[in-house]
Amino acid sequence: xxxxxxxxxxxRAAPAHSALRASTAxxxxxxxxxxxxxxxxRSAGLLxxxxxxxxxxxxxxxxxxAIRAGSGxxxxxxxxxxxxxxxxxxxxxxxxxxxxxADALCRRQVLGALAIAPALLAPLMAPRMAEAEEAAPxxxxxxxxxxxxxxxxxxxxxxxxxxxxxxxxxDIAVDGAPVGRLVIGVYGEDVPxxxxxxxxxxxxxxxxxxxxxxxxxxxDSYLQGGTLRSFSLTGSGVDPTAFVGGTNxxxxxxxxxxxxxxxxxxVYNKAYSVALFAVDPTIPPPKQKLVARGGKxxxxxxxxxxxxxxxEFAVSFTDCPDLDSTHLVVGRVLEGFxxxxxxxxxxxxxxxxxxxxxxxxKMIGDTRATVAERGFYRPYKKIxxxxxxxxx
Numbered sequence: 254x255x256x257x258x259x260x261x262x263x264x265r266a267a268p269a270h271s272a273l274r275a276s277t278a279x280x281x282x283x284x285x286x287x288x289x290x291x292x293x294x295r296s297a298g299l300l301x302x303x304x305x306x307x308x309x310x311x312x313x314x315x316x317x318x319a320i321r322a323g324s325g326x327x328x329x330x331x332x333x334x335x336x337x338x339x340x341x342x343x344x345x346x347x348x349x350x351x352x353x354x355a356d357a358l359c360r361r362q363v364l365g366a367l368a369i370a371p372a373l374l375a376p377l378m379a380p381r382m383a384e385a386e387e388a389a390p391x392x393x394x395x396x397x398x399x400x401x402x403x404x405x406x407x408x409x410x411x412x413x414x415x416x417x418x419x420x421x422x423x424d425i426a427v428d429g430a431p432v433g434r435l436v437i438g439v440y441g442e443d444v445p446x447x448x449x450x451x452x453x454x455x456x457x458x459x460x461x462x463x464x465x466x467x468x469x470x471x472x473d474s475y476l477q478g479g480t481l482r483s484f485s486l487t488g489s490g491v492d493p494t495a496f497v498g499g500t501n502x503x504x505x506x507x508x509x510x511x512x513x514x515x516x517x518x519x520v521y522n523k524a525y526s527v528a529l530f531a532v533d534p535t536i537p538p539p540k541q542k543l544v545a546r547g548g549k550x551x552x553x554x555x556x557x558x559x560x561x562x563x564x565e566f567a568v569s570f571t572d573c574p575d576l577d578s579t580h581l582v583v584g585r586v587l588e589g590f591x592x593x594x595x596x597x598x599x600x601x602x603x604x605x606x607x608x609x610x611x612x613x614x615k616m617i618g619d620t621r622a623t624v625a626e627r628g629f630y631r632p633y634k635k636i637x638x639x640x641x642x643x644x645x
Contacts, residue, residue, distance in 0.1 A: 502563035
């Protein structure tokens with residue numbers, strides 16, 4: 254300010270400079286805040302330099318106004334607070350140089366406020382910006398999924414895709430925390446056995462349902478689980494064969510084969526499809542055992558792993574042509590694409606079969622390699638179905 258004000262004005266303006274500097278440095282930054290508040294009015298020409306100066310003096314330090322008036326007394330009480338700016342201006346000796354100095358001071362404070370504003374706002378805006386950046390990919394993925402579902406629905410209406418005959422829902426939780434609901438439309442006309450079976454298990458016929466079942470396999474392309482270990486209906490008085498397709502996956506596998514013959518296509522398990530696990534080609538042959546019975550030796554076959562029973566299902570995140578020969582598509586996701594995006598963020602055990610140590614262990618028959626292989630694609634968090642049912 255000293256460089257901008259004339260010598261005669263420097264002495265008169267010095268108290269103002271000192272008072273405003275003190276008020277700016279005081280807790281709360283009153284001078285700085287006042288300078289910023291005056292910026293729109295000063296820029297628009299609604300405040301004269303004198304008004305700008307007097308507003309600073311009044312808002313930041315009224316003691317300075319009394320000293321400038323020559324009274325030497327500090328303004329106290331309602332009368333001092335009620336003193337108008339015009340009265341203060343009339344009894345305060347000032348000149349054009351004072352106005353110019355006050356104007357320059359106002360400009361300097363405004364420029365200083367604008368200079369430090371980014372640094373002050375950065376800590377406040379950083380969390381919101383981070384949240385926006387994190388939400389942007391998920392929002393884009395959900396929008397893309399909804400667009401894909403809309404295209405499938407349009408194809409269904411046009412007769413190019415299977416028609417949804419019933420809707421079921423699955424409420425999903427990750428480590429006990431609910432993440433949302435999946436709404437699935439089933440294809441009761443194209444795959445009547447598989448669709449009816451899936452709907453029955455979602456509804457909970459005879460108390461047997463997907464409720465509290467866990468997804469034990471998670472890959473970059475799909476989520477799989479919901480296996481019912483058995484159709485035990487002890488005490489219910491219901492015949493297990495009342496389930497569509499019986500208690501195994503034979504009928505599901507047969508329907509899959511018929512579908513592939515009747516409607517051959519490049520990909521059945523498209524993105525956001527829901528399919529029942531029907532065929533497991535990786536099951537090793539039964540292990541033969543020699544036992545003695547009735548004084549004779551007999552050869553028995555012991556299954557190493559049981560075949561699928563037609564209850565386990567997969568939900569595709571992307572097109573999965575590798576599932577076409579083993580999974581029967583029974584429906585598609587209609588709502589809850591955000592839920593799938595949250596599930597995809599869950600970490601899982603990666604396939605390590607390319608590791609040299611794993612290959613060597615597998616070659617020599619080390620059982621630890623077999624145990625490790627069973628853990629591939631196991632999610633690190635527990636993904637469960639908390640509730641399931643059929644929508645009206």
